Amino acid sequence: MSSAAGVIDWLRRRAPTRESLEANRFVRPFAHRVLRSDLWRFNRRSVPRGIALGLFVGILIPFAHSAVAALTAVFVRANVPVAIAATWTSNPATWVIIFPAAYEIGEVLLHLDRMTGVAPISETMQQTQTDHLLQSLTGKGLETAFGLFVIATVLAAAGYLASGLVWRLMVARKRRARLAQARIAEPAG
Template sequence: MTGRLAAWLRSHVPTREKLEANRLVSPFAHLILRSELWRMTRRSVPRGVALGLFVGVMIPLAHFVVAAFLAVFLRANIPAAMLATFIGFPVIYVGLVALAYRIGEWLLHLDAMTGIQPLGETMQTTQTDHLLQHLTGAGLDTALGLFVLACLFSSLGYALSTVFWRWWVARKRRNRLAGAVADGVTSAVPDPAVFDPR
């Protein structure tokens, strides 16, 4: 199962070489193909996951392209960003849109019940309502709900990937240490028969 998933991801997530060969990317290759954007680090991977989840929910088309370009400016890991955009996969996205409509409708209804309508007024004053509708291609209720979901998913993705990264690094260190001890590399631990504290 894990092997099949890895093979599917390899065939669907563009590699650095595929992007380099893409003629649409070639004018921006000096930005997108920088090695630090493809290295897995404790800061860049959670940024990439958060960015990819946000883009995957908010932007219905061209997830990979938008995620890759935004990753350049946020110094996020490009493969993690592109992989996380799969939350916008059509089957999942239909459910997200339905949930987003409910959330947006509830928030706007709640806002309308208040006398001053802080959410609606702020969105109209700052033109956020038009921006959200243009980004998502949806009505205001759905666009607002998608924005809420995108913020929620990207925050959760950032937190969970940070925790997972720390666990994974700690596990690798433990395995390396256990392997070194099993191989007899115990230079850091003195032999009690030889060690003389005097």
């Protein structure tokens, strides 16, 4: 079994079931939307969306990120179990690395922004109240909140691209195997 197939099997075993989400008191009011069958299928579009969404939400929102990912998956048509499983990348063990890195990234980017005469990031964030939104979502200071946003965005993009590539490789491998089987089964002529 390939490692990609092993990862998918692992996700299928560990991801919440439709029944467990239906019983969850936070999801129950939205169950009719979250439990649509198209949001639970594993396909080449929904899986990368789920991974990107889960990584983004898991890094940016420190609490109830699984419920937020499940509800947000409805709007972007992402795979719900994959989105929830991808939020698990953010846990107390990874926070030890993520939060200091986010602070450093945010501090460097905002310091570079202040050094320019225009300061486009800071001014835009203040004008649109994004600075307050990020601080409210993360519960951290502006530098850390902005760094978390940058990390979440980069990880989500990388996760989307990597999962799309892995999906293509898995499909290509299955196709080659089917073609090889068909050649073997062909009568010699």
